Amino acid sequence: MKRVGLLTGGGDAPALNAVIRGAVVRLARDRVATVGILEGWRGMLEKLSRDLAAADVAGTVGEGGTILGSSRTNPYKNPERDLPRIVANYQALGLDALIAVGGDDTLGVAAKLHKDGALQVVGVPKTIDNDLAGTDYTFGFFTAVEIAMRAMDDLVSTAKSHRRVLVVECMGRHAGWITGYAGLAAGADYVLVPEEPIDVEGLCRSLLARRKQGRLYNIVAVAEGAEFGEEHVTQVAEKDEFGHLRLGGIGEMLAKVITKKTGLESRHVVLGHLQRAGAPTAYDRVLGTRYGVFAAEMVLSGQFGKMAALQGNELKAVPLAEATGETKVLSKEFIQLMKLFYA
Amino acid sequence: MKRVGLLTGGGDAPALNAVIRGAVVRLARDRVATVGILEGWRGMLEKLSRDLAAADVAGTVGEGGTILGSSRTNPYKNPERDLPRIVANYQALGLDALIAVGGDDTLGVAAKLHKDGALQVVGVPKTIDNDLAGTDYTFGFFTAVEIAMRAMDDLVSTAKSHRRVLVVECMGRHAGWITGYAGLAAGADYVLVPEEPIDVEGLCRSLLARRKQGRLYNIVAVAEGAEFGEEHVTQVAEKDEFGHLRLGGIGEMLAKVITKKTGLESRHVVLGHLQRAGAPTAYDRVLGTRYGVFAAEMVLSGQFGKMAALQGNELKAVPLAEATGETKVLSKEFIQLMKLFYA
Amino acid sequence: MKRVGLLTGGGDAPALNAVIRGAVVRLARDRVATVGILEGWRGMLEKLSRDLAAADVAGTVGEGGTILGSSRTNPYKNPERDLPRIVANYQALGLDALIAVGGDDTLGVAAKLHKDGALQVVGVPKTIDNDLAGTDYTFGFFTAVEIAMRAMDDLVSTAKSHRRVLVVECMGRHAGWITGYAGLAAGADYVLVPEEPIDVEGLCRSLLARRKQGRLYNIVAVAEGAEFGEEHVTQVAEKDEFGHLRLGGIGEMLAKVITKKTGLESRHVVLGHLQRAGAPTAYDRVLGTRYGVFAAEMVLSGQFGKMAALQGNELKAVPLAEATGETKVLSKEFIQLMKLFYA
Amino acid sequence: MKRVGLLTGGGDAPALNAVIRGAVVRLARDRVATVGILEGWRGMLEKLSRDLAAADVAGTVGEGGTILGSSRTNPYKNPERDLPRIVANYQALGLDALIAVGGDDTLGVAAKLHKDGALQVVGVPKTIDNDLAGTDYTFGFFTAVEIAMRAMDDLVSTAKSHRRVLVVECMGRHAGWITGYAGLAAGADYVLVPEEPIDVEGLCRSLLARRKQGRLYNIVAVAEGAEFGEEHVTQVAEKDEFGHLRLGGIGEMLAKVITKKTGLESRHVVLGHLQRAGAPTAYDRVLGTRYGVFAAEMVLSGQFGKMAALQGNELKAVPLAEATGETKVLSKEFIQLMKLFYA
Numbered sequence A, B, C, D: 001m002k003r004v005g006l007l008t009g010g011g012d013a014p015a016l017n018a019v020i021r022g023a024v025v026r027l028a029r030d031r032v033a034t035v036g037i038l039e040g041w042r043g044m045l046e047k048l049s050r051d052l053a054a055a056d057v058a059g060t061v062g063e064g065g066t067i068l069g070s071s072r073t074n075p076y077k078n079p080e081r082d083l084p085r086i087v088a089n090y091q092a093l094g095l096d097a098l099i100a101v102g103g104d105d106t107l108g109v110a111a112k113l114h115k116d117g118a119l120q121v122v123g124v125p126k127t128i129d130n131d132l133a134g135t136d137y138t139f140g141f142f143t144a145v146e147i148a149m150r151a152m153d154d155l156v157s158t159a160k161s162h163r164r165v166l167v168v169e170c171m172g173r174h175a176g177w178i179t180g181y182a183g184l185a186a187g188a189d190y191v192l193v194p195e196e197p198i199d200v201e202g203l204c205r206s207l208l209a210r211r212k213q214g215r216l217y218n219i220v221a222v223a224e225g226a227e228f229g230e231e232h233v234t235q236v237a238e239k240d241e242f243g244h245l246r247l248g249g250i251g252e253m254l255a256k257v258i259t260k261k262t263g264l265e266s267r268h269v270v271l272g273h274l275q276r277a278g279a280p281t282a283y284d285r286v287l288g289t290r291y292g293v294f295a296a297e298m299v300l301s302g303q304f305g306k307m308a309a310l311q312g313n314e315l316k317a318v319p320l321a322e323a324t325g326e327t328k329v330l331s332k333e334f335i336q337l338m339k340l341f342y343a
Helices: A016-029 A041-046 A079-092 A104-115 A141-161 A177-186 A200-212 A230-236 A250-262 A272-276 A282-300 A320-324 A332-340 B016-029 B041-046 B079-092 B104-115 B141-161 B177-186 B200-212 B230-236 B250-262 B272-276 B282-300 B320-324 B332-340 C016-029 C041-046 C079-092 C104-115 C141-161 C177-186 C200-212 C230-236 C250-262 C272-276 C282-300 C320-324 C332-340 D016-029 D041-046 D079-092 D104-115 D141-161 D177-186 D200-212 D230-236 D250-262 D272-276 D282-300 D320-324 D332-340
Strands: A003-008 A033-037 A049-052 A097-102 A121-125 A165-170 A190-192 A218-223 A266-270 A306-311 A314-319 B003-008 B033-037 B049-052 B097-102 B121-125 B165-170 B190-192 B218-223 B266-270 B306-311 B314-319 C003-008 C033-037 C049-052 C097-102 C121-125 C165-170 C190-192 C218-223 C266-270 C306-311 C314-319 D003-008 D033-037 D049-052 D097-102 D121-125 D165-170 D190-192 D218-223 D266-270 D306-311 D314-319
Touching: A003 A016, A003 A041, A016 A033, A016 A097, A016 A282, A016 C332, A041 A079, A097 A104, A097 A282, A104 A121, A104 A320, A121 A282, A121 A320, A141 A165, A141 A177, A141 A218, A141 A272, A141 A282, A141 B272, A141 C282, A165 A177, A165 A250, A177 A190, A177 A218, A177 A332, A177 C282, A190 A200, A200 A218, A200 A250, A218 A250, A250 A266, A266 B272, A272 B141, A272 B266, A282 A306, A282 A314, A282 C141, A282 C177, A282 C332, A306 A320, A314 A320, A332 C016, A332 C282, B003 B016, B003 B041, B016 B033, B016 B097, B016 B282, B016 D332, B041 B079, B097 B104, B097 B282, B104 B121, B104 B320, B121 B282, B121 B320, B141 B165, B141 B177, B141 B218, B141 B272, B141 B282, B141 D282, B165 B177, B165 B250, B177 B190, B177 B218, B177 B332, B177 D282, B190 B200, B200 B218, B200 B250, B218 B250, B250 B266, B282 B306, B282 B314, B282 D141, B282 D177, B282 D332, B306 B320, B314 B320, B332 D016, B332 D282, C003 C016, C003 C041, C016 C033, C016 C097, C016 C282, C041 C079, C097 C104, C097 C282, C104 C121, C104 C320, C121 C282, C121 C320, C141 C165, C141 C177, C141 C218, C141 C272, C141 C282, C141 D272, C165 C177, C165 C250, C177 C190, C177 C218, C177 C332, C190 C200, C200 C218, C200 C250, C218 C250, C250 C266, C266 D272, C272 D141, C272 D266, C282 C306, C282 C314, C306 C320, C314 C320, D003 D016, D003 D041, D016 D033, D016 D097, D016 D282, D041 D079, D097 D104, D097 D282, D104 D121, D104 D320, D121 D282, D121 D320, D141 D165, D141 D177, D141 D218, D141 D272, D141 D282, D165 D177, D165 D250, D177 D190, D177 D218, D177 D332, D190 D200, D200 D218, D200 D250, D218 D250, D250 D266, D282 D306, D282 D314, D306 D320, D314 D320
Parallel strands: A003 A033, A003 A097, A097 A121, A121 A306, A165 A218, A165 A266, A190 A218, B003 B033, B003 B097, B097 B121, B121 B306, B165 B218, B165 B266, B190 B218, C003 C033, C003 C097, C097 C121, C121 C306, C165 C218, C165 C266, C190 C218, D003 D033, D003 D097, D097 D121, D121 D306, D165 D218, D165 D266, D190 D218
Antiparallel strands: A033 A049, A306 A314, B033 B049, B306 B314, C033 C049, C306 C314, D033 D049, D306 D314
């Protein structure tokens, strides 16, 4: 084992640089060189790389994003053309193994390349949404939660000044991890996640009940993937200046529904890219470091075709396929915990 | 002078509570009581109030929003009904004067009430947008700039990871104060303000020029009120799921234009209510305190029909009418300064 | 079960209010009232209390400290006088059980009161230092780490400008949890914890080696409880203006040793109370909420004489005595992980 | 005018990089090259430099400290040896002028070099303490105030939990700018600055009065340069483990005095280097940018022997000597304003 490639694919997540640093430093300890592959699988296709010594990653652990760049390039979209190029570049770069850090897509490619016997691959699960199966928490998730929670904290003063409902739309197409954790942590009045259909009546009843108790404002956390029935959609759609039906995102629609049903002045905010912006939290930097070091040790001990997975406090090597199955959603216990505070 | 009313109207701004504290404490020093009027002019109409002693405002200076609440109620919409109620409540509350903290609308009402001889009024200019004439800087403005700038700072890492253009839409319907100051402070690649029509070609040329110099990403700051010509609007409008034309905000449209014209992957963020969320900066707390204390002194020295205005480092009493004239836009000098960094 | 007392004792920790909220809301769900005991055991001695309904704890989850106040009062210092008073007040307040949130001391008192059969007690472990045995992580710990890490992050620019070594003294008298986690997360050049004697030669060698690699500055994280041998103490002690020997804290002494041995300009910062200041992180608010809810459920199911403990991802009820044994120090694995980045 | 040197001397201040960026970009606009001199006057003595093109300063505006490094080297300590070296290096580097950014010392050297006719120098005043005469506000000052204020904000929760007095020691040896502004902005209970001797009795009376009004804690802001009389010093000095008298900093001593005189539990925090750590605020980045651009324009228009000075909202060129006279202390008006809130 002399040279190990390392790539980061898919949407960036806070603490990717902690993973990179962890792997580089751990491999260097065993005198193994790390070759940083640029922009995810695109870098493998186009042989874009830079050597990464320990000094190159010093001072990077606190930076958001990934110093290697990322992309959504997927070589299995055109495998006949692309797979041979990847294998050729793997050899041209003199790689003995590859650490692929990424989500569903990236790890899926890694799993196939391993299965095809083309490359010696180790995976590190990455998703800010924490919805990857096989691992308890992904790095970057708690940073996103922190950002969403601080936004809700900060919005209280303006909501209160205007006696408003503020709907905060958080990331999470398929699972409510960020929304649920941030909503719970910020003391939101109501939390809506993709795991359950939106109960408009229950929501409005709950907001009004709070007002009766003397609360002058409400914060509602909603995941971008939360859904309500067709009947509400047509209720809240607006005509634009050309007289056409206009639909907004879920946060915008929800604010309109709430205003219509309760009479409470409502506004919305879409956090969007802010949730993956800025410096990672300490929790994520430590976790990312551990993932990176562990992945390096998996390479050094020859555990290929597997990925690092957090289970309780321990990192373990599990088959890559485990991550690429179904979406990991919020547990019933957590949903019950959330509801304790607003139902 | 025994009892002075104090109300905050219009959109809330960071450091309103510093103004309130400043006025209350200064009046108390001269043994004058402050009566907090709740929810702007609505409180005067409906006689909603709470007494404010110095102890009531201790510990509030760092809170965003206004402890008195606010509203956009304007008694001059129905003056025959509402003005007599205001005068009656002013008397019923035993007020000798009223400090009205607010923007165009609130100060306009104050000016009319003063002109009508109905009330003894002193104004304090308030707008997060800093576009009120007659005063150099309003409190709350630099906090909004700070928030917008930090968002741009934080978005760099994700923009860079994906080699993207990130368009950050800031407040400012009529003037580019927040956008211009935040864009300059964050080192944005381009800044678009309502003061000048959007030069799409110049923008795209500039972004591509930066990329040629090796920059892997771009940040573009745009004010919500910046405008481009009809030809671009139809270019970027999208069909929604019902086949209808769909127009987004300026940030969304701009990201689409940029992608179309440059091929650079672009995304947008709308900061919205986040810009008035959270704790005020030190600058604004000190400034707000000074405004509040000065307004109290204007009351004590009988300078009614005027408002406190910052001119250089000094607060002065200027006629209320000065604030309610035309919008104060960015100076040519500042626009030139901005352009130094991207043209 | 109708009325449950709740107290918080010892040094305050971020997310105490999340614990309180969790317990109050969970008990209220089963129509059990919570009586907040003020200022730790002092409140039990002096019958200081306030009722806590769900509405009382709404909006408190994001506040640092404890809305109940705390103290270091220990009734076992004078048990003959104080124990009967506690029992009497427990009865006078109509309590059926007591949730005691605190560290070594508070839980020790709780354990004895339970053993004596005087009260029905459930414990929740609390220490910002994370050195309590029986539980993996205490709430508040990661907030302290976050604060210490951000301080180190922020100090880089001034250290670099002056080519300095900056020594950051963190909390931790008996264990290096905060220092180790923050140092790892901030990419500190060296980390010194109470678990191992300070290796001055190794430290200085390591800092100089970094400089040779081109690094212009160094950050050193040191726990207040880290120790070096007598020979270094006398080396670094200074004469004060009266000609007397003057010893500072470990951070101050370390900065002097480093300057003497390496010639590198060194400065120090003592974070002190800042580490327990400010709003808790999302991680801690969620964890605190879970501790509070779980403690309430322990009360409801009659698991007295025990405390809530985090083991992996699960909360479990363990004997109170487990927490009050020996200090939980950093594991060998973690120390090895830390050293990977500076040895 | 073809090549202009630029150096930053003395203690680093937030927004130095905004000054550098401003000057570099403005000079480049007129096709004048900037030569960055490293580590203050040391760089002129040892000919340490790097060319600075606009691309080199892109992305630096948000970084604390100075990308050029700084030092306290003063060539007038050994002028016979050092001045000829500076002149020789000025010529060797092909400089037509030099922009010196610094405090008392740096500008003093600049003034002398100008007077000696050795160099064409323009100055930019820099001090985080804002105590330089001739200019209203220096860049970096409001960032330091922000940091000190946030610390005080954050310390409230722990102070309140323990019913404590928290003494926060801020920078300011000769003037109370940071302490006064931060204390006012944070709503501190008492503020002690070098401009006036410490009134121990008044302080303690005021703290106790607040407690009587129901306040459970106090925050006291004290400048490191505030002083109390000899009688208090001996009262609060402690014996160390060797039996010798031990004096701490003013914050530590003050906490002890307060405890002795009031019985209130008191603690202290020394903010120290944290006050110049981290990213500059928007206000300072805009101000620093303006200073840098203005200094470049002074060079381009040949206004040597002067420095840029903020007066009201305007930057003006004033003689270098103006800055190097007496310390600018807090005005009587500001001290009166401060006292309004605690006397």
